[in-house]
Amino acid sequence: MTMHRSSDALIAELVGGLEPVRPLRFGEGLGLALAAAGLSAVVVITLFGLRPDWLAGSVNPMHLVATGLYFGLALAATVTVVVMSRPQIGSDHTGWRWAAAMAALLPLAGLIVGLSGGEDMLSAENVRHGAACFAVGGTASLLVFAMLTVWLRRGAPTDPDRAGLVAGVAAGAFGIFAFSLHCPDNDIVHIGVWHSAVVLVMAGLGRAVLPRLIRW
Amino acid sequence: MKADEATLARLMALSQAGDKLAYAALLDACQRWLRGYYSRRIAPSSLDDLVQETLIALHTKRASWDATRPFLPWLAAIARYRWVDHLRRLYRADEHELHEETMGTDDEPAIAARISIERLLGLLPPAQEQAIALVKIEGLSIAEAAQATGQSESLVKVNIHRGLKKLAHMIEKE
Numbered sequence: 001m002t003m004h005r006s007s008d009a010l011i012a013e014l015v016g017g018l019e020p021v022r023p024l025r026f027g028e029g030l031g032l033a034l035a036a037a038g039l040s041a042v043v044v045i046t047l048f049g050l051r052p053d054w055l056a057g058s059v060n061p062m063h064l065v066a067t068g069l070y071f072g073l074a075l076a077a078t079v080t081v082v083v084m085s086r087p088q089i090g091s092d093h094t095g096w097r098w099a100a101a102m103a104a105l106l107p108l109a110g111l112i113v114g115l116s117g118g119e120d121m122l123s124a125e126n127v128r129h130g131a132a133c134f135a136v137g138g139t140a141s142l143l144v145f146a147m148l149t150v151w152l153r154r155g156a157p158t159d160p161d162r163a164g165l166v167a168g169v170a171a172g173a174f175g176i177f178a179f180s181l182h183c184p185d186n187d188i189v190h191i192g193v194w195h196s197a198v199v200l201v202m203a204g205l206g207r208a209v210l211p212r213l214i215r216w
Numbered sequence: 217m218k219a220d221e222a223t224l225a226r227l228m229a230l231s232q233a234g235d236k237l238a239y240a241a242l243l244d245a246c247q248r249w250l251r252g253y254y255s256r257r258i259a260p261s262s263l264d265d266l267v268q269e270t271l272i273a274l275h276t277k278r279a280s281w282d283a284t285r286p287f288l289p290w291l292a293a294i295a296r297y298r299w300v301d302h303l304r305r306l307y308r309a310d311e312h313e314l315h316e317e318t319m320g321t322d323d324e325p326a327i328a329a330r331i332s333i334e335r336l337l338g339l340l341p342p343a344q345e346q347a348i349a350l351v352k353i354e355g356l357s358i359a360e361a362a363q364a365t366g367q368s369e370s371l372v373k374v375n376i377h378r379g380l381k382k383l384a385h386m387i388e389k390e
Contacts, residue, residue: 007264007271010268010271010272011240011243011247011271012240014239014243014272014275015236015239015240016236017275018234018239018275019234020232020234021232021278023232023279023282023283024279024280025282026282085280086282086290087280087290087293087294087388088285088286088289088290088293088388089292089293089296089330089331089388089389090289090330090388090390093388154279154280155277155279156277156294156297158294158296158297158388159385159387159388161384161385162385216273216276
Protein backbone atom coordinates (compact mmCIF):
# COMPACT_ATOMS: atom_id res chain seq x y z
CA MET A 1 0.00 0.00 0.00
CA THR A 2 1.44 3.38 -0.93
CA MET A 3 0.35 6.37 1.08
CA HIS A 4 0.40 9.89 -0.22
CA ARG A 5 -1.31 11.79 2.52
CA SER A 6 0.16 13.13 5.72
CA SER A 7 -0.21 11.22 8.95
CA ASP A 8 -2.19 14.12 10.41
CA ALA A 9 -4.74 13.87 7.59
CA LEU A 10 -4.96 10.12 8.09
CA ILE A 11 -5.48 10.52 11.84
CA ALA A 12 -8.23 13.10 11.21
CA GLU A 13 -9.92 10.67 8.83
CA LEU A 14 -9.70 7.76 11.27
CA VAL A 15 -10.98 9.88 14.16
CA GLY A 16 -13.87 11.08 11.96
CA GLY A 17 -14.85 7.48 11.23
CA LEU A 18 -14.62 6.27 14.83
CA GLU A 19 -17.52 4.14 16.02
CA PRO A 20 -17.75 2.43 19.41
CA VAL A 21 -16.63 -1.22 19.29
CA ARG A 22 -17.27 -4.15 21.59
CA PRO A 23 -13.90 -5.60 22.61
CA LEU A 24 -13.31 -9.27 21.89
CA ARG A 25 -13.61 -11.05 25.21
CA PHE A 26 -11.97 -14.39 25.80
CA GLY A 27 -15.06 -15.79 27.49
CA GLU A 28 -17.31 -14.72 24.64
CA GLY A 29 -15.12 -16.40 22.02
CA LEU A 30 -14.92 -19.62 23.98
CA GLY A 31 -18.63 -19.50 24.81
CA LEU A 32 -19.63 -19.05 21.16
CA ALA A 33 -17.44 -21.97 20.09
CA LEU A 34 -18.89 -24.19 22.81
CA ALA A 35 -22.42 -23.12 21.85
CA ALA A 36 -21.72 -24.00 18.19
CA ALA A 37 -20.26 -27.36 19.27
CA GLY A 38 -23.25 -28.02 21.54
CA LEU A 39 -25.69 -27.18 18.76
CA SER A 40 -23.84 -29.50 16.38
CA ALA A 41 -24.05 -32.31 18.94
CA VAL A 42 -27.78 -31.73 19.45
CA VAL A 43 -28.38 -31.84 15.68
CA VAL A 44 -26.39 -35.06 15.33
CA ILE A 45 -28.28 -36.72 18.20
CA THR A 46 -31.62 -35.48 16.85
CA LEU A 47 -30.91 -36.79 13.36
CA PHE A 48 -29.12 -40.04 14.20
CA GLY A 49 -29.94 -40.80 17.84
CA LEU A 50 -27.81 -41.25 20.94
CA ARG A 51 -25.57 -44.33 21.35
CA PRO A 52 -27.55 -47.29 22.66
CA ASP A 53 -25.22 -47.81 25.65
CA TRP A 54 -25.86 -44.27 26.88
CA LEU A 55 -29.57 -44.95 26.73
CA ALA A 56 -29.06 -48.23 28.58
CA GLY A 57 -26.96 -46.48 31.24
CA SER A 58 -23.77 -48.52 30.80
CA VAL A 59 -21.13 -46.70 28.82
CA ASN A 60 -18.26 -48.37 27.04
CA PRO A 61 -14.85 -47.31 28.47
CA MET A 62 -13.09 -47.19 25.08
CA HIS A 63 -15.76 -44.87 23.79
CA LEU A 64 -15.48 -42.66 26.88
CA VAL A 65 -11.69 -42.35 26.66
CA ALA A 66 -11.68 -41.64 22.92
CA THR A 67 -14.54 -39.16 23.05
CA GLY A 68 -12.93 -37.44 26.04
CA LEU A 69 -9.62 -37.10 24.21
CA TYR A 70 -11.32 -35.50 21.20
CA PHE A 71 -13.20 -33.15 23.49
CA GLY A 72 -9.98 -32.20 25.30
CA LEU A 73 -8.25 -31.53 22.00
CA ALA A 74 -11.19 -29.48 20.74
CA LEU A 75 -11.23 -27.39 23.90
CA ALA A 76 -7.46 -26.79 23.93
CA ALA A 77 -7.41 -25.85 20.25
CA THR A 78 -10.39 -23.52 20.68
CA VAL A 79 -8.73 -21.75 23.59
CA THR A 80 -5.63 -21.28 21.44
CA VAL A 81 -7.67 -19.85 18.56
CA VAL A 82 -9.42 -17.37 20.84
CA VAL A 83 -6.06 -16.34 22.35
CA MET A 84 -4.63 -15.93 18.83
CA SER A 85 -7.45 -13.57 17.85
CA ARG A 86 -6.20 -11.03 20.40
CA PRO A 87 -2.55 -10.28 19.64
CA GLN A 88 -0.17 -9.68 22.48
CA ILE A 89 3.59 -10.04 22.60
CA GLY A 90 4.29 -12.74 25.13
CA SER A 91 1.17 -14.81 24.36
CA ASP A 92 1.74 -18.54 24.14
CA HIS A 93 -0.01 -20.43 21.35
CA THR A 94 1.42 -23.88 21.95
CA GLY A 95 -0.84 -25.37 24.64
CA TRP A 96 -3.01 -27.25 22.14
CA ARG A 97 -0.02 -29.33 21.00
CA TRP A 98 -0.01 -31.33 24.22
CA ALA A 99 -3.66 -32.20 23.78
CA ALA A 100 -2.92 -33.11 20.14
CA ALA A 101 -0.07 -35.37 21.23
CA MET A 102 -2.38 -37.17 23.67
CA ALA A 103 -5.16 -37.52 21.07
CA ALA A 104 -2.59 -38.79 18.54
CA LEU A 105 -2.48 -41.98 20.60
CA LEU A 106 -5.83 -42.91 19.06
CA PRO A 107 -4.74 -43.08 15.38
CA LEU A 108 -1.41 -44.53 16.46
CA ALA A 109 -3.05 -47.33 18.46
CA GLY A 110 -5.63 -47.83 15.68
CA LEU A 111 -2.93 -48.22 13.05
CA ILE A 112 -0.82 -50.55 15.20
CA VAL A 113 -3.79 -52.80 15.94
CA GLY A 114 -5.09 -52.61 12.36
CA LEU A 115 -1.74 -53.34 10.72
CA SER A 116 -0.85 -56.10 13.15
CA GLY A 117 -3.56 -58.11 11.43
CA GLY A 118 -6.29 -58.13 14.04
CA GLU A 119 -8.87 -57.38 11.40
CA ASP A 120 -9.33 -56.37 7.81
CA MET A 121 -9.14 -52.55 7.89
CA LEU A 122 -10.04 -52.30 4.22
CA SER A 123 -13.04 -54.63 4.11
CA ALA A 124 -15.97 -53.11 2.23
CA GLU A 125 -18.09 -52.98 5.36
CA ASN A 126 -15.37 -51.27 7.44
CA VAL A 127 -14.68 -48.70 4.75
CA ARG A 128 -18.37 -47.97 4.18
CA HIS A 129 -19.04 -47.52 7.88
CA GLY A 130 -15.83 -45.50 8.35
CA ALA A 131 -16.55 -43.22 5.40
CA ALA A 132 -20.04 -42.54 6.76
CA CYS A 133 -18.59 -41.52 10.14
CA PHE A 134 -16.01 -39.39 8.38
CA ALA A 135 -18.63 -37.64 6.24
CA VAL A 136 -21.07 -36.91 9.08
CA GLY A 137 -18.26 -35.98 11.52
CA GLY A 138 -16.80 -33.62 8.94
CA THR A 139 -20.18 -32.04 8.32
CA ALA A 140 -20.72 -31.68 12.07
CA SER A 141 -17.45 -29.67 12.19
CA LEU A 142 -18.64 -26.98 9.86
CA LEU A 143 -20.60 -24.84 12.31
CA VAL A 144 -17.63 -24.53 14.71
CA PHE A 145 -15.35 -23.97 11.73
CA ALA A 146 -17.53 -21.09 10.51
CA MET A 147 -17.83 -19.62 14.01
CA LEU A 148 -14.06 -19.63 14.56
CA THR A 149 -13.52 -18.12 11.11
CA VAL A 150 -15.85 -15.25 11.94
CA TRP A 151 -14.14 -14.79 15.31
CA LEU A 152 -10.66 -14.72 13.75
CA ARG A 153 -11.83 -12.23 11.13
CA ARG A 154 -13.04 -9.95 13.92
CA GLY A 155 -9.71 -10.38 15.69
CA ALA A 156 -6.14 -9.82 14.57
CA PRO A 157 -4.24 -13.13 14.40
CA THR A 158 -0.58 -12.42 13.72
CA ASP A 159 0.08 -15.93 12.40
CA PRO A 160 -2.84 -16.65 10.04
CA ASP A 161 -1.34 -19.92 8.80
CA ARG A 162 -1.18 -21.41 12.26
CA ALA A 163 -4.49 -19.89 13.32
CA GLY A 164 -6.13 -21.59 10.31
CA LEU A 165 -4.56 -24.93 11.19
CA VAL A 166 -5.56 -24.79 14.86
CA ALA A 167 -9.10 -23.63 14.02
CA GLY A 168 -9.38 -26.65 11.71
CA VAL A 169 -8.19 -28.96 14.50
CA ALA A 170 -10.73 -27.44 16.92
CA ALA A 171 -13.59 -27.75 14.44
CA GLY A 172 -12.69 -31.31 13.42
CA ALA A 173 -12.31 -32.47 17.01
CA PHE A 174 -15.65 -30.94 18.02
CA GLY A 175 -17.28 -32.45 14.91
CA ILE A 176 -16.11 -35.98 15.64
CA PHE A 177 -16.88 -35.50 19.33
CA ALA A 178 -20.48 -34.74 18.32
CA PHE A 179 -20.69 -37.75 16.05
CA SER A 180 -19.07 -40.00 18.67
CA LEU A 181 -22.21 -39.48 20.76
CA HIS A 182 -24.05 -41.44 18.06
CA CYS A 183 -21.46 -43.82 16.55
CA PRO A 184 -21.95 -47.18 18.33
CA ASP A 185 -18.56 -48.57 17.21
CA ASN A 186 -16.05 -49.06 20.06
CA ASP A 187 -13.31 -50.55 17.88
CA ILE A 188 -9.97 -48.74 18.28
CA VAL A 189 -9.15 -49.29 14.60
CA HIS A 190 -12.38 -47.61 13.49
CA ILE A 191 -12.03 -44.75 15.99
CA GLY A 192 -8.29 -44.29 15.46
CA VAL A 193 -8.45 -44.25 11.68
CA TRP A 194 -11.81 -42.83 10.65
CA HIS A 195 -12.63 -40.54 13.55
CA SER A 196 -9.12 -39.10 13.66
CA ALA A 197 -9.28 -38.56 9.89
CA VAL A 198 -11.95 -35.90 10.49
CA VAL A 199 -9.53 -33.93 12.69
CA LEU A 200 -6.66 -34.32 10.22
CA VAL A 201 -8.71 -33.35 7.18
CA MET A 202 -10.31 -30.36 8.91
CA ALA A 203 -6.84 -29.25 10.08
CA GLY A 204 -5.64 -29.40 6.47
CA LEU A 205 -8.74 -27.55 5.28
CA GLY A 206 -8.22 -24.85 7.91
CA ARG A 207 -4.57 -24.46 6.99
CA ALA A 208 -5.39 -24.28 3.27
CA VAL A 209 -8.48 -22.08 3.29
CA LEU A 210 -8.52 -19.91 6.40
CA PRO A 211 -5.30 -17.86 6.06
CA ARG A 212 -6.63 -15.96 3.06
CA LEU A 213 -9.90 -15.27 4.87
CA ILE A 214 -8.35 -14.02 8.10
CA ARG A 215 -5.25 -12.18 6.87
CA TRP A 216 -5.36 -8.47 7.59
CA MET B 217 1.77 13.87 25.41
CA LYS B 218 3.91 11.13 26.87
CA ALA B 219 3.25 7.67 25.47
CA ASP B 220 3.33 5.68 28.67
CA GLU B 221 1.44 2.43 29.12
CA ALA B 222 -1.17 3.68 31.59
CA THR B 223 -2.08 6.76 29.53
CA LEU B 224 -2.30 4.84 26.28
CA ALA B 225 -4.44 2.11 27.86
CA ARG B 226 -6.83 4.70 29.30
CA LEU B 227 -7.11 6.51 25.93
CA MET B 228 -7.68 3.23 24.11
CA ALA B 229 -10.46 2.19 26.48
CA LEU B 230 -12.16 5.54 25.87
CA SER B 231 -11.60 5.18 22.12
CA GLN B 232 -13.27 1.78 22.07
CA ALA B 233 -16.28 3.47 23.63
CA GLY B 234 -16.30 6.03 20.80
CA ASP B 235 -14.57 9.04 22.43
CA LYS B 236 -13.14 10.96 19.46
CA LEU B 237 -11.02 13.35 21.50
CA ALA B 238 -9.32 10.49 23.28
CA TYR B 239 -8.87 8.70 19.96
CA ALA B 240 -7.19 11.70 18.34
CA ALA B 241 -4.77 11.92 21.28
CA LEU B 242 -4.19 8.17 21.17
CA LEU B 243 -3.44 8.06 17.44
CA ASP B 244 -1.10 11.03 17.71
CA ALA B 245 0.79 9.39 20.57
CA CYS B 246 0.86 6.04 18.76
CA GLN B 247 2.14 7.68 15.63
CA ARG B 248 5.11 9.07 17.55
CA TRP B 249 5.65 5.84 19.42
CA LEU B 250 5.62 3.87 16.17
CA ARG B 251 8.18 6.17 14.56
CA GLY B 252 10.52 5.37 17.43
CA TYR B 253 9.62 1.71 17.35
CA TYR B 254 10.40 1.32 13.66
CA SER B 255 13.40 3.61 13.60
CA ARG B 256 16.52 1.93 12.24
CA ARG B 257 14.41 -1.08 11.31
CA ILE B 258 12.98 0.24 8.08
CA ALA B 259 14.33 2.41 5.26
CA PRO B 260 13.52 6.08 6.02
CA SER B 261 11.62 6.36 2.74
CA SER B 262 9.23 3.65 3.91
CA LEU B 263 8.76 4.88 7.46
CA ASP B 264 5.74 7.12 6.80
CA ASP B 265 3.95 4.42 4.82
CA LEU B 266 4.59 1.80 7.48
CA VAL B 267 3.47 4.05 10.35
CA GLN B 268 0.28 4.91 8.46
CA GLU B 269 -0.42 1.27 7.59
CA THR B 270 -0.04 0.40 11.26
CA LEU B 271 -2.38 3.20 12.34
CA ILE B 272 -4.98 1.87 9.89
CA ALA B 273 -4.49 -1.64 11.29
CA LEU B 274 -4.87 -0.27 14.82
CA HIS B 275 -8.13 1.36 13.70
CA THR B 276 -9.63 -1.68 11.98
CA LYS B 277 -8.52 -4.12 14.68
CA ARG B 278 -9.20 -1.94 17.72
CA ALA B 279 -11.78 -4.41 19.06
CA SER B 280 -9.02 -7.01 19.50
CA TRP B 281 -7.59 -5.14 22.50
CA ASP B 282 -9.09 -5.95 25.85
CA ALA B 283 -8.99 -3.25 28.55
CA THR B 284 -7.92 -5.84 31.13
CA ARG B 285 -4.63 -6.35 29.28
CA PRO B 286 -1.63 -4.06 28.69
CA PHE B 287 -1.77 -1.82 25.62
CA LEU B 288 1.82 -1.61 24.36
CA PRO B 289 2.37 -5.38 23.89
CA TRP B 290 -0.84 -5.34 21.81
CA LEU B 291 0.26 -2.36 19.74
CA ALA B 292 3.73 -3.87 19.29
CA ALA B 293 2.25 -7.17 18.07
CA ILE B 294 0.27 -5.25 15.45
CA ALA B 295 3.35 -3.18 14.58
CA ARG B 296 5.55 -6.27 14.17
CA TYR B 297 2.92 -7.95 12.00
CA ARG B 298 2.76 -4.92 9.69
CA TRP B 299 6.56 -4.64 9.70
CA VAL B 300 7.12 -8.26 8.61
CA ASP B 301 4.39 -7.89 6.00
CA HIS B 302 6.04 -4.71 4.76
CA LEU B 303 9.46 -6.39 4.48
CA ARG B 304 7.94 -9.29 2.58
CA ARG B 305 6.40 -6.91 0.05
CA LEU B 306 9.50 -4.79 -0.25
CA TYR B 307 11.82 -5.64 -3.12
CA ARG B 308 14.45 -3.07 -2.49
CA ALA B 309 14.61 0.02 -0.35
CA ASP B 310 16.21 2.87 -2.19
CA GLU B 311 17.80 4.68 0.72
CA HIS B 312 20.54 3.49 2.97
CA GLU B 313 20.50 6.22 5.55
CA LEU B 314 18.84 5.42 8.84
CA HIS B 315 16.89 7.54 11.26
CA GLU B 316 18.34 7.98 14.71
CA GLU B 317 15.24 8.20 16.85
CA THR B 318 14.75 6.78 20.26
CA MET B 319 12.01 4.52 21.53
CA GLY B 320 9.03 6.32 22.98
CA THR B 321 9.04 4.23 26.14
CA ASP B 322 12.27 5.24 27.80
CA ASP B 323 10.61 5.14 31.17
CA GLU B 324 9.74 1.47 30.71
CA PRO B 325 12.91 0.01 29.26
CA ALA B 326 12.12 -3.54 30.34
CA ILE B 327 8.82 -3.60 28.45
CA ALA B 328 10.36 -1.78 25.49
CA ALA B 329 13.12 -4.37 25.22
CA ARG B 330 10.73 -7.32 25.38
CA ILE B 331 8.43 -6.01 22.66
CA SER B 332 11.07 -4.47 20.39
CA ILE B 333 11.79 -5.41 16.80
CA GLU B 334 15.43 -6.02 17.77
CA ARG B 335 14.26 -8.76 20.09
CA LEU B 336 12.26 -10.35 17.27
CA LEU B 337 15.16 -10.16 14.81
CA GLY B 338 17.47 -11.55 17.46
CA LEU B 339 15.44 -14.79 17.48
CA LEU B 340 16.71 -15.55 13.97
CA PRO B 341 19.95 -17.36 13.20
CA PRO B 342 22.66 -14.68 12.65
CA ALA B 343 23.03 -15.34 8.89
CA GLN B 344 19.29 -14.81 8.30
CA GLU B 345 19.17 -11.75 10.53
CA GLN B 346 22.13 -10.22 8.72
CA ALA B 347 20.71 -10.91 5.24
CA ILE B 348 17.36 -9.33 6.14
CA ALA B 349 18.97 -6.33 7.84
CA LEU B 350 21.25 -5.59 4.90
CA VAL B 351 18.82 -6.11 2.02
CA LYS B 352 15.36 -5.45 3.40
CA ILE B 353 16.19 -2.76 5.94
CA GLU B 354 19.35 -1.02 4.76
CA GLY B 355 18.49 -1.46 1.11
CA LEU B 356 21.62 -3.13 -0.22
CA SER B 357 21.34 -5.19 -3.39
CA ILE B 358 21.65 -8.97 -3.17
CA ALA B 359 25.12 -8.73 -4.74
CA GLU B 360 26.24 -6.07 -2.27
CA ALA B 361 24.90 -8.08 0.66
CA ALA B 362 26.66 -11.19 -0.64
CA GLN B 363 29.92 -9.28 -0.76
CA ALA B 364 29.42 -7.79 2.69
CA THR B 365 28.60 -11.10 4.36
CA GLY B 366 30.70 -13.54 2.39
CA GLN B 367 27.55 -15.55 1.57
CA SER B 368 26.78 -16.49 -2.02
CA GLU B 369 23.97 -14.53 -3.70
CA SER B 370 21.66 -17.51 -3.70
CA LEU B 371 22.37 -18.10 0.00
CA VAL B 372 21.49 -14.46 0.77
CA LYS B 373 18.16 -14.96 -1.04
CA VAL B 374 17.48 -18.22 0.77
CA ASN B 375 18.34 -16.65 4.13
CA ILE B 376 15.99 -13.73 3.47
CA HIS B 377 13.18 -16.03 2.41
CA ARG B 378 13.60 -18.39 5.36
CA GLY B 379 14.14 -15.59 7.84
CA LEU B 380 11.00 -13.70 6.82
CA LYS B 381 8.97 -16.89 6.96
CA LYS B 382 10.28 -17.59 10.44
CA LEU B 383 9.61 -14.00 11.57
CA ALA B 384 6.00 -14.32 10.41
CA HIS B 385 5.53 -17.25 12.81
CA MET B 386 7.18 -15.49 15.77
CA ILE B 387 5.42 -12.12 15.88
CA GLU B 388 4.14 -12.54 19.44
CA LYS B 389 7.30 -14.07 20.89
CA GLU B 390 9.10 -12.09 23.56
